[in-house]
Amino acid sequence: MKLSAYYAPTLKEDPAEADVVSHKLLTRAGMIRKLTSGIYTFLPLGLRALNKAAKIVREEMDRAGALEILMPAVQPADLWRETGRWEVYGKELLRFKDRHDRDYCLGPTHEEVVTDLLRGEIKSYRQLPLNVYQIQTKFRDEIRPRFGLMRGREFVMKDGYSFDKDEDGANAAYQAMYAAYGRIFTRLGLEFRAVEADSGAIGGSFSHEFMVLAETGEDTIAACPKCSYGANLEKAQVMCALPMASGDAGKVEEVATPGVKTIAEVAAFLNVGPEEIFKTLLFIADGKRVAALVRGDRDINEVKLKNFLGASELALAAPEEVEAATGAPAGFAGPVGLGVDTIYADQELCAGLEWICGANKADTHLRRVNLKRDVGLTGFADLRSVAEGDRCPGCGEQLTLRRGIEVGHVFKLGTKYSESMKALFLDETGVERPMIMGCYGIGVSRIVAAAVEQNHDENGILWPPSIAPFEAVVVDLSGKDEAAKAKAAEIYEMLKTLDVETVLDDRDERPGSKFKDADLMGFPLQLVVGGKGLSRGVVEAKDRRTGVKSELPVEGFAAAFEAWRDTVRKGWE
């Protein structure tokens, strides 16, 4: 492809609206343009990167035995009413009516459609298992789209669904997809981690997220540097082997703490560490008040609490609610004499003999509170989030916290949809059963953004060769030197015959602009053809990732190029 006849409008300045580096660079490099909030057009270069990512996803899905289909983006409301999600899904589901006043939505996911597709056809265990997927544009009306392609409203997603006759089959399908995902992200050249994820109401450990590691990730994950353990912070288990405190605690005593509300303030005021205090958090779980106690230096994990309680709705109580329950303004809640039936303490509180906490009385805290003696505890549980330095549940090593971009999610669904939508088959014994489902998503357009987040420098993008829009750029610096121009064209043609996807920068631009654009667009291999090199019989080559420059002889160029390319590719592995 010749850049002189291409469309890749680059920008010298960062777009004002962009906040994260992938958004800035993809826009500046002429790869995407925003149409409206959270909705983007892919320009030729951006589309090439997107298509390359999709191709790898497709190849590995096919290899794993999944069958590609393409379902409609527009879905009728009736299907969603069958599973109850029309009412439950909320405002993320973009709804509209057709001319006959019938309800429709733009598909944010396709469980209903795919289940409907198969329920009429699959009637026998002999027709199972089945695994279908599609790569398609999805729409989710996010509360607040942000970060460019990372959290858009319209995005390209690979969504796959497996159907099995029994648990063993469903588990095998899950494992097959897990393995395929590993291959996909490895081939994409991304540094990633598969982590255990919260599986919500369905339970079990059958949910993994695939996270691309990047500082700007929206999720926090706990990863073990030694073994393969990794988990989303929402889910990561806290290892606690602390013994129950024994001995006699001193007498409970009130302390006046006027206007001292936060843990930091209490710690400073009483001159103690935050780990000697616990906080009392009031929640409303399915309409009932629940109190949770965690150490002052810890963070409550609402997902853990919700799962532990088996609640379907959980929210922190509003300040008025706190006042009603404790009889004191927010900031002074405590479990002693608290008018709440259910009080759980984080497991590590068992090790403390005497605690400081709120007194349920304005401007007052309590000292020397003993949980066993003074509090009507319902029990202990793992309620806090993992923190830096906690031990790995797998091997005992200290965990590190890292940021990740969720690019894939594998999930065992069970029979939630097959039951409500009557996707039933007859098993070997003639018994009618619902199919066991799994669903598997990959954010294809998000992969493009994640790749840039993970691979860039101050000059632009560093595309992994696997998804670079073109692998090589030939920068033609010939100017008016016709012989040099011919040489640049010749090199370009030669690369094409070597099956290297190449772009020739033959634009009538000054050298500086061409170098800047080549760096910005991030092609892994840069070849500079100009009078300076040609006079010495060489083409200059730059590895975009490392910046290392080499010289390739014009005589015997093909062999020298291939050797150089292989070393650059190796550097990416």
Place this chain on the structure above:
RNA sequence: CGGGGCGUAGCGCAGCCUGGCAGCGCACCUGCCUUGGGAGCAGGGGGUCGCUGGUUCAAAUCCAGUCGCCCCGACCA
């Protein structure tokens, strides 16, 4: 949903407070010159100042409404 900010040429911005010719840089067009890390000179084209209404002799500027975009927050005692 709550709070904040911003809408002026393709992009980035100034002008608005204190009403009076619509500007700057980049990009674009023409010419000269230049050609190895976003050159220089000269000339030029391009904007219903988001939209609607109001105040005024006069509105980008003041007022009201409305639409759009961006950021933060949505309760950690």
